[in-house]
Amino acid sequence: MEALNKKKYEFLLYLLEEGDAMVCLDARLPEVDVPESHKNNSSLNLIFNLNFKRPVEITEEGVFASLAFNGRPHKCVLPFNAVWAIYDPKMKNGQVWEESIPSDISLTDQAILNQSEKIPLKAVKSSHKPSSATKNESKRNRSHLRVIK
Numbered sequence: 001m002e003a004l005n006k007k008k009y010e011f012l013l014y015l016l017e018e019g020d021a022m023v024c025l026d027a028r029l030p031e032v033d034v035p036e037s038h039k040n041n042s043s044l045n046l047i048f049n050l051n052f053k054r055p056v057e058i059t060e061e062g063v064f065a066s067l068a069f070n071g072r073p074h075k076c077v078l079p080f081n082a083v084w085a086i087y088d089p090k091m092k093n094g095q096v097w098e099e100s101i102p103s104d105i106s107l108t109d110q111a112i113l114n115q116s117e118k119i120p121l122k123a124v125k126s127s128h129k130p131s132s133a134t135k136n137e138s139k140r141n142r143s144h145l146r147v148i149k
Contacts, residue, residue: 004080004100005079008080015087016049020047022047022087022094025044025078026082027042027044032077033075033076033078034074035072043102046067052065061079061080063076064077064078082100084102
């Protein structure tokens with residue numbers, strides 16, 4: 001599991017070097033600390049950027065940040081074992097870790113939800129950090145998510 005969390009950590013840092021990163025996680029896990037109103041969400045989506053006014057600490061264990069929910073700050077603890085997808089919300093370039101997806105969520109349901117928000121998704125199997133070719137494809141606006149096993 002540590003190797004998987006390290007991949008999530010490295011991919012999040014990779015996306016943050018370019019700008020925004022959307023982190024999809026299961027907020028129901030006991031080690032996740034988010035506002036009570038979001039604690040029952042198996043598909044909580046949070047956007048991160050290194051230019052936040054409040055500090056964001058990213059370690060191989062997870063993301064620790066004071067985030068605003070309805071205008072109120074909350075010190076969040078988001079361990080990587082709760083994260084099941086990370087993507088760039090502008091370029092739609094990202095990765096999904098199938099083994100981390102909660103059992104009550106299906107990728108098909110998530111794709112339908114995202115399409116209703118005009119976010120086209122495409123699953124591609126891969127087990128490594130995006131190459132420079134992938135980076136160039138995303139700049140040409142080729143949308144996709146990568147499935148990690």
